Amino acid sequence: MKRSFTEEMIKVIDDRFKKINIDVSNFGWFSCPATHTATEKGRLVKDELKFPFILKSITLRKNSRIGLFKKNTIPTSQRGEKFIQEYFIKECDAITRAFDEIHYNVLDVHKFPLLDTRKPDFVIVSKQDPLDPLNVVAVGEIRVITAKHGMFSNADIGHATSFGEKLLQLQPRRPFVYVVLTNCRVLMLIFIDRSGNSNLKYQRTPLAKLESDNGSAAVGWKQFVTLLSQDPETLGWVPSTLHHEDKEIKLVRSIGTGRTSVVYEGMYDNNKVAVKMLKDTKFIEQFRWEDYIMEKLANLNSQNLLSMELSHLDTNDDGPKFIVLSPLCKRFKTWRKEDISPIIDTLRKVHELGFIHRDFRKWNLLRDQDENIRIVDWGFSVEVNKPVLFAGSLETLPNEVLQDIIDGKKIKYTKEIELISMVRSIYLMVFRPPLERIPFGDDDIKEWAKVYKEFWEGHSQSSIWSKILDAAKQADYDGLKSLLMNLFL
Numbered sequence: 421m422k423r424s425f426t427e428e429m430i431k432v433i434d435d436r437f438k439k440i441n442i443d444v445s446n447f448g449w450f451s452c453p454a455t456h457t458a459t460e461k462g463r464l465v466k467d468e469l470k471f472p473f474i475l476k477s478i479t480l481r482k483n484s485r486i487g488l489f490k491k492n493t494i495p496t497s498q499r500g501e502k503f504i505q506e507y508f509i510k511e512c513d514a515i516t517r518a519f520d521e522i523h524y525n526v527l528d529v530h531k532f533p534l535l536d537t538r539k540p541d542f543v544i545v546s547k548q549d550p551l552d553p554l555n556v557v558a559v560g561e562i563r564v565i566t567a568k569h570g571m572f573s574n575a576d577i578g579h580a581t582s583f584g585e586k587l588l589q590l591q592p593r594r595p596f597v598y599v600v601l602t603n604c605r606v607l608m609l610i611f612i613d614r615s616g617n618s619n620l621k622y623q624r625t626p627l628a629k630l631e632s633d634n635g636s637a638a639v640g641w642k643q644f645v646t647l648l649s650q651d652p653e654t655l656g657w658v659p660s661t662l663h664h665e666d667k668e669i670k671l672v673r674s675i676g677t678g679r680t681s682v683v684y685e686g687m688y689d690n691n692k693v694a695v696k697m698l699k700d701t702k703f704i705e706q707f708r709w710e711d712y713i714m715e716k717l718a719n720l721n722s723q724n725l726l727s728m729e730l731s732h733l734d735t736n737d738d739g740p741k742f743i744v745l746s747p748l749c750k751r752f753k754t755w756r757k758e759d760i761s762p763i764i765d766t767l768r769k770v771h772e773l774g775f776i777h778r779d780f781r782k783w784n785l786l787r788d789q790d791e792n793i794r795i796v797d798w799g800f801s802v803e804v805n806k807p808v809l810f811a812g813s814l815e816t817l818p819n820e821v822l823q824d825i826i827d828g829k830k831i832k833y834t835k836e837i838e839l840i841s842m843v844r845s846i847y848l849m850v851f852r853p854p855l856e857r858i859p860f861g862d863d864d865i866k867e868w869a870k871v872y873k874e875f876w877e878g879h880s881q882s883s884i885w886s887k888i889l890d891a892a893k894q895a896d897y898d899g900l901k902s903l904l905m906n907l908f909l
């Protein structure tokens with residue numbers, strides 16, 4: 421195992437500036453036996469990567485603190501990752517302030533799920549850009565190295581890599597991403613390259629020393645500063661635009677993530693739109709179905725549905741698959757009396773057209789700029805009365821249907837079922853009773869159907885809710901409208 425370190429040469433150019441010459445020909449590094457690491461996609465990160473940039477000379481102002489990661493200032497691993505994390509960000513602040521060549525901030529994001537549901541410890545974002553997944557240039561993770569391993573464990577490398585994989589998913593046009601894995605004493609760069617739609621190639625650099633023993637910069641530090649001195653495109657970032665035939669859609673920021681898609685605010689034809697981008701090609705059929713249904717629903721010319729501006733779902737091309745919807749809406753927060761009529765009328769027209777939404781719930785209702793309510797996400801919709809397996813919203817189904825799910829039977833989605841689901845979701849939104857939600861990834865639908873059946877056996881039993889449910893059971897759209905509107909009097 422090679423363990424030599426090269427000292428950097430710091431020359432004082434004049435009394436105002438220092439110049440750090442980074443000597444690439446004689447860099448020191450740790451190297452470790454290759455370890456096989458499984459990432460989120462179950463791939464191995466074992467191929468070695470030579471540090472990909474030429475270490476360059478960097479000028480810095482005299483007396484400025486440059487965040488050298490001095491050995492005796494780094495919190496020990498016994499103090500825990502939290503302190504190491506805080507220390508890392510402080511040193512990065514000093515680095516990004518000290519060097520004119522660096523146009524990034526290194527931001528601590530470990531407390532919130534910036535990348536969909538994932539929380540990397542830090543991200544590298546251009547100084548002028550707001551914090552948004554679309555603007556993340558590189559990601560990083562801080563992990564403690566245990567004496568047992570003497571190296572980042574396979575789990576650590578896999579964990580860090582998964583953030584890079586997620587970033588590639590959220591920035592669908594970028595070709596590659598770098599992930600920094602560090603414990604403040606050493607660092608590793610993980611490179612994830614996308615050569616096809618889901619074909620990722622992984623490489624990692626040998627561990628390089630980041631900490632400084634004697635006030636001079638270590639090789640890993642030079643690498644880190646060099647990385648931060650690259651322009652965003654060199655680090656794999658690309659401006660977020662999508663193309664379909666001769667049309668261009670600019671992605672502005674991410675606004676939501678669903679099970680199958682990431683949704684962005686976009687600009688298309690000088691209008692604000694929502695761009696719904698497929699997370700994985702395994703969901704393509706659901707997207708195609710939504711595309712098909714949206715085309716059908718366009719005939720209704722409804723103020724309470726979205727319009728499909730265009731769709732790009734060609735699996736022969738490697739690029740992102742997406743649909744562009746308008747208008748761009750805001751979140752739906754509370755029910756208003758004037759929402760009842762348009763919602764019921766829209767459902768009636770959709771039912772007459774021969775379809776059931778099947779996923780009627782708060783999250784699939786939005787409000788447009790004119791305060792119209794819009795029913796979105798038609799990916800789970802089905803033809804009326806067609807027996808199918810359960811999908812979509814479970815917690816608001818009628819008790820008999822929940823029983824069918826418990827018994828493993830197919831469900832014939834009728835308009836009555838949809839109206840009961842609507843009533844129950846209004847009930848949940850209005851009263852907000854404590855009701856457990858199915859944790860993401862829990863497929864034990866039968867068990868959850870039992871939980872919800874039991875819940876409804878004890879709720880919405882008052883005479884007014886019984887009347888409302890009766891109207892839904894009889895598909896009495898008009899009766900339902902007036903009963904629900906009376907709730908707001």
Ligand SMILES: Nc1ncnc2c1ncn2[C@@H]1O[C@H](COP(=O)(O)OP(=O)(O)OP(=O)(O)O)[C@@H](O)[C@H]1O
Nearest residue numbers: 676677678679680681683694747748749783797799
């Ligand atoms: N037109 C729009 N304007 C603003 N935000 C939107 C728009 N369309 C969708 N969104 C946002 O994106 C989120 C996800 O959208 P949608 O439900 O269509 O995706 P999905 O992947 O099919 O979700 P799931 O299958 O989990 O229900 C919505 O909850 C909403 O926050």
